[in-house]
Amino acid sequence: MKSINLKLKNNPYPIIFSNNDKDLIKSFKSFVPEKKVFVISDSNVAPLYLKKIEGFLKKEKFIVQAYVFKAGEQSKNLKTLSDIYNYALKVGVDRKFTVVALGGGVVGDTAGFFAATYMRGIKLVQVPTSLLAMVDSSVGGKTGVNVEGGKNIAGAFYQPKFVYINTDFLKTLDCQNIKNGMGEIVKYAVTFSKDFYNKLNKIFDKAVVTQKDFDEIVYQCCKFKADIVKRDEKEVSGVRELLNFGHTFAHALETITEYKKFFHGEAVAIGMLFVANLAEKIKFCTEKTKNEIYKIVENAGFCAKLGLKKTDTKKLLELMKKDKKSISKTVRFVLPKQTGKAVFGVEIKDNIILKTIEDFLK
Ligand SMILES: NC(=O)c1ccc[n+]([C@@H]2O[C@H](COP(=O)([O-])OP(=O)(O)OC[C@H]3O[C@@H](n4cnc5c(N)ncnc54)[C@H](O)[C@@H]3O)[C@@H](O)[C@H]2O)c1
CATH class of the missing domain: 1.20.1090.10 (Dehydroquinate synthase-like - alpha domain)
Structure with missing residues (x-):
C-alpha cells in the first residue's frame, strides 16, 4: 500500500493506492467509524463491483445502502441528483452516513455534489474506477452536475475523507x-x-x-x-x-x-x-x-x-x-x-x- 497525503489546510486527506482488498476494508474501518455508507454507482460499474464491495463492508458490520444510476454524461444532471436525494431520504440515509462514489468521473462528480449538499453536507469517499477518475477527477474536490446552459455549472468544492485507488478496476475498462x-x-x-x-x-x-x-x-x-x-x-x-x-x-x-x-x-x-x-x-x-x-x-x-x-x-x-x-x-x-x-x-x-x-x- 502506498499513499499521498494531500495536505490541505482545512481538509487534509490521503490518496491510498492498493490492489489488495484488505486495505480497502482497513481504510473504511479507520475513516468511517460510524460504519454507515451510501454507495453511489452507475449501471456499468455496479454490476461489476458493487456486490463485492457491499459484501466486504457488510462482513465488517457496516450498514450499506446503494443507489445506481444510468451510466453516461447524460445522467450528470439535476434530475439524477434529485432522484438520489429522494431515494436517500426513503431508505433512511442520515448525517452519520458516508457517501462512497464508486465509478468514473460522472459518478464522482455527481455523488460528490450529493455529499456536499445532502443535509448540508455528509462525509464522502472517492473510489475511482476509470483511468480519468484515477488520475484526475477523484482528487481535488471539484464536484458538480451539468445544467442545460452548460457543463459543471451547479457544483461545489468538496473534499473527500480519502480516495482509494485500485488499478485492478482498469481491467474491465474499454480502450x-x-x-x-x-x-x-x-x-x-x-x-x-x-x-x-x-x-x-x-x-x-x-x-x-x-x-x-x-x-x-x-x-x-x-x-x-x-x-x-x-x-x-x-x-x-x-x-x-x-x-x-x-x-x-x-x-x-x-x-x-x-x-x-x-x-x-x-x-x-x-x-x-x-x-x-x-x-x-x-x-x-x-x-x-x-x-x-x-x-x-x-x-x-x-x-x-x-x-x-x-x-x-x-x-x-x-x-x-x-x-x-x-x-x-x-x-x-x-x-x-x-x-x-x-x-x-x-x-x-x-x-x-x-x-x-x-x-x-x-
Ligand atoms: N471533478 C473533476 O476535477 C473532474 C476532472 C476531470 C473530469 N471530470 C468529469 O469527469 C467526467 C468524465 O469521467 P470519466 O471519463 O470517468 O467518465 P464516466 O464516469 O462516464 O466513465 C466512462 C465510462 O466508463 C465506465 N466505467 C468506469 N469505470 C469502469 C470500469 N472499471 N470498468 C468498466 N467500465 C467502467 C462508466 O460506466 C462509463 O460508461 C466528466 O463528467 C468530467 O466533467 C471531473
Missing part, C-alpha cells in the same frame, strides 16, 4: 476510456515534468502498457494533481489553471462538434497540439518543444486530423472566449514554455489566435 485517461496523463507530462515525459514515451514505445506501468503512471499523476490542489485548492491564485492545459481549445472543439466527433481525451490531446502551435507562433516556446509535444501526443495513439472546415475558425474563437475560465476579453491560455514546464494566464490577441487556428486546420 476508448483508457484513451480518455491517457489524454490527461500526457497533459501532466507536458505541463509538469520532462522526466515523466521521457518515462511515458518509453512506456508508449512498448507493445503493451502493463498494470505495473499503470500503477506508476497513476501514482505520479496523482502527485502532480495533489501538489497543484494543495497550492490552489479553490482555483483562486490561478495555479490550478495549469491543469487546464489544452482544455480551452478542447472545450471549443467538443462544442463545435456537438460532443459527437471526439472523446474528451482526444479533444484534450488536440488542444495540447493547438497550444503548442500557438506558443511557437508567438515565440513563447521553440519549434523543438512543439515537436516534442507532437511526439508524445502521437506516441500515445492520438491522431491530429481534425476534419473541420475553414469556416469553423471564427466559431472556435468565439467559443474559447465564452469558456468560463476566460475572465477578460482576450482569451487566457496555459502555454508550454518547455516540455514539462507550462505557464498559466497568458493572454493572446484574437488575430493571433485566428491565424493559429487557420494554420492548424489546414
Whole structure:
C-alpha cells in the first residue's frame, strides 16, 4: 500500500493506492467509524463491483445502502441528483452516513455534489474506477452536475475523507476510456515534468502498457494533481489553471462538434497540439518543444486530423472566449514554455489566435 497525503489546510486527506482488498476494508474501518455508507454507482460499474464491495463492508458490520444510476454524461444532471436525494431520504440515509462514489468521473462528480449538499453536507469517499477518475477527477474536490446552459455549472468544492485507488478496476475498462485517461496523463507530462515525459514515451514505445506501468503512471499523476490542489485548492491564485492545459481549445472543439466527433481525451490531446502551435507562433516556446509535444501526443495513439472546415475558425474563437475560465476579453491560455514546464494566464490577441487556428486546420 502506498499513499499521498494531500495536505490541505482545512481538509487534509490521503490518496491510498492498493490492489489488495484488505486495505480497502482497513481504510473504511479507520475513516468511517460510524460504519454507515451510501454507495453511489452507475449501471456499468455496479454490476461489476458493487456486490463485492457491499459484501466486504457488510462482513465488517457496516450498514450499506446503494443507489445506481444510468451510466453516461447524460445522467450528470439535476434530475439524477434529485432522484438520489429522494431515494436517500426513503431508505433512511442520515448525517452519520458516508457517501462512497464508486465509478468514473460522472459518478464522482455527481455523488460528490450529493455529499456536499445532502443535509448540508455528509462525509464522502472517492473510489475511482476509470483511468480519468484515477488520475484526475477523484482528487481535488471539484464536484458538480451539468445544467442545460452548460457543463459543471451547479457544483461545489468538496473534499473527500480519502480516495482509494485500485488499478485492478482498469481491467474491465474499454480502450476508448483508457484513451480518455491517457489524454490527461500526457497533459501532466507536458505541463509538469520532462522526466515523466521521457518515462511515458518509453512506456508508449512498448507493445503493451502493463498494470505495473499503470500503477506508476497513476501514482505520479496523482502527485502532480495533489501538489497543484494543495497550492490552489479553490482555483483562486490561478495555479490550478495549469491543469487546464489544452482544455480551452478542447472545450471549443467538443462544442463545435456537438460532443459527437471526439472523446474528451482526444479533444484534450488536440488542444495540447493547438497550444503548442500557438506558443511557437508567438515565440513563447521553440519549434523543438512543439515537436516534442507532437511526439508524445502521437506516441500515445492520438491522431491530429481534425476534419473541420475553414469556416469553423471564427466559431472556435468565439467559443474559447465564452469558456468560463476566460475572465477578460482576450482569451487566457496555459502555454508550454518547455516540455514539462507550462505557464498559466497568458493572454493572446484574437488575430493571433485566428491565424493559429487557420494554420492548424489546414
Ligand atoms: N471533478 C473533476 O476535477 C473532474 C476532472 C476531470 C473530469 N471530470 C468529469 O469527469 C467526467 C468524465 O469521467 P470519466 O471519463 O470517468 O467518465 P464516466 O464516469 O462516464 O466513465 C466512462 C465510462 O466508463 C465506465 N466505467 C468506469 N469505470 C469502469 C470500469 N472499471 N470498468 C468498466 N467500465 C467502467 C462508466 O460506466 C462509463 O460508461 C466528466 O463528467 C468530467 O466533467 C471531473
